[in-house]
Amino acid sequence: MWSGRRIVLVVALGVLVIVGLAGWCRHDYYRGQGVHRVPWHLTSPPGTVTLAVATAGGSCGRWKGWTIRESESTVVIEARMWLPRHGTACPADAQTWSTTVGLHQPLGTRRLLGCHPPNDASDCTGVDPDPY
Numbered sequence: 437m438w439s440g441r442r443i444v445l446v447v448a449l450g451v452l453v454i455v456g457l458a459g460w461c462r463h464d465y466y467r468g469q470g471v472h473r474v475p476w477h478l479t480s481p482p483g484t485v486t487l488a489v490a491t492a493g494g495s496c497g498r499w500k501g502w503t504i505r506e507s508e509s510t511v512v513i514e515a516r517m518w519l520p521r522h523g524t525a526c527p528a529d530a531q532t533w534s535t536t537v538g539l540h541q542p543l544g545t546r547r548l549l550g551c552h553p554p555n556d557a558s559d560c561t562g563v564d565p566d567p568y
Contacts, residue, residue: 471500473553476515477564479534484542490534491515499533506540512550513537513560 476491489502500516515533551560 470518471516472519473550474515474517474519475553476513476551476560478548478551478560478562479565481563482543482548482561485539487511487513487537487539487543487548488534489513489515489537490532491517492530492532493517493519495529495531496520497531499531502535502537504537504539506546508546510547510549511539511543512556513548514550514553 474491474493474497476489478487479490480488493499496519498518500518503514503516505512505514548560549556549558552558
């Protein structure tokens with residue numbers, strides 16, 4: 437038969453196991469990770485209403501997508517990735533994500549921004565056909 441003391445001991449041991457597993461699952465690798473803006477480049481000269489863009493990252497990151505915001509004076513393109521915390525070792529295998537961005541109106545004289553986060557004021561009209 438189970439005594440009161442033995443039941444308390446088993447429950448306490450169970451709690452310790454659960455807390456230990458929870459701590460192990462929240463290993464340092466996961467702390468500080470989240471969706472971050474990453475640099476990108478034009479891979480060909482801007483078209484009338486299209487822009488060919490590319491970004492790269494290691495296999496530790498997970499691609500989240502492109503965000504495009506247009507105004508009368510600017511076009512801001514953001515490349516977003518889910519990244520582990522800073523300093524986490526990742527394999528050296530790089531992955532490249534590229535796309536063609538369609539604009540609502542021609543780029544014309546509007547400033548193209550967002551390629552060098554967090555410095556959104558940097559001009560992004562330089563072309564690098566093989567940036568990575």
